[in-house]
Amino acid sequence: xxxxxxxxxxxxxxxxxxxxxxxxxxxxxxxxxxxxxxxxxxxxxxxxxxxxxxxxxxxxxxxxxxxxxxxxxxxxxxxxxxxxxxxxxxxxxxxxxxxxxxxxxxxxxxxxxxxxxxxxxxx
Numbered sequence: 001x002x003x004x005x006x007x008x009x010x011x012x013x014x015x016x017x018x019x020x021x022x023x024x025x026x027x028x029x030x031x032x033x034x035x036x037x038x039x040x041x042x043x044x045x046x047x048x049x050x051x052x053x054x055x056x057x058x059x060x061x062x063x064x065x066x067x068x069x070x071x072x073x074x075x076x077x078x079x080x081x082x083x084x085x086x087x088x089x090x091x092x093x094x095x096x097x098x099x100x101x102x103x104x105x106x107x108x109x110x111x112x113x114x115x116x117x118x119x120x121x122x123x
Contacts (some may be wrong), residue, residue: 001064003035003041003042003047003061004036004037004038004042005036005038006061007032007035007036007059008036008043010050010054011032011036012057014054018032018036021053023054025046025049025050025053027046031053043059045083049063051082052075052082055081055082056080056082057080057081057082059080059104059117059118060080063079071078077093077111078093078114079114079117083115084111084114084115086104086108087114088105089107089111090104090107095110097099097105
């Protein structure tokens with residue numbers, strides 16, 4: 001799935017129209033349409049804006065969908081969470097390991113791993 005297709009997928013999942021997204025991001029609806037159809041590309045700055053709008057980390061646009069097939073939706077949400085603070089993760093995610101609630105130490109290790117994945121995908 002290319003970047004435009006990912007933007008369209010996000011938009012449709014949230015029931016947001018092309019014009020609404022364009023207005024919210026401060027671009028023309030034609031720009032969004034061209035991105036989604038693959039007729040134009042997006043700058044990193046624009047992708048950061050889109051990621052922020054959808055409360056995702058920009059790495060979402062650079063990781064292949066096939067690599068995510070083994071993850072559940074909640075796991076994908078965590079992988080692309082913008083705020084990787086321990087407090088936010090504990091507040092918004094009910095993390096369990098082998099049926100037991102994850103400890104703070106275990107959550108910190110998971111967050112380190114997510115940060116590592118994001119860092120290596122930027123290169």
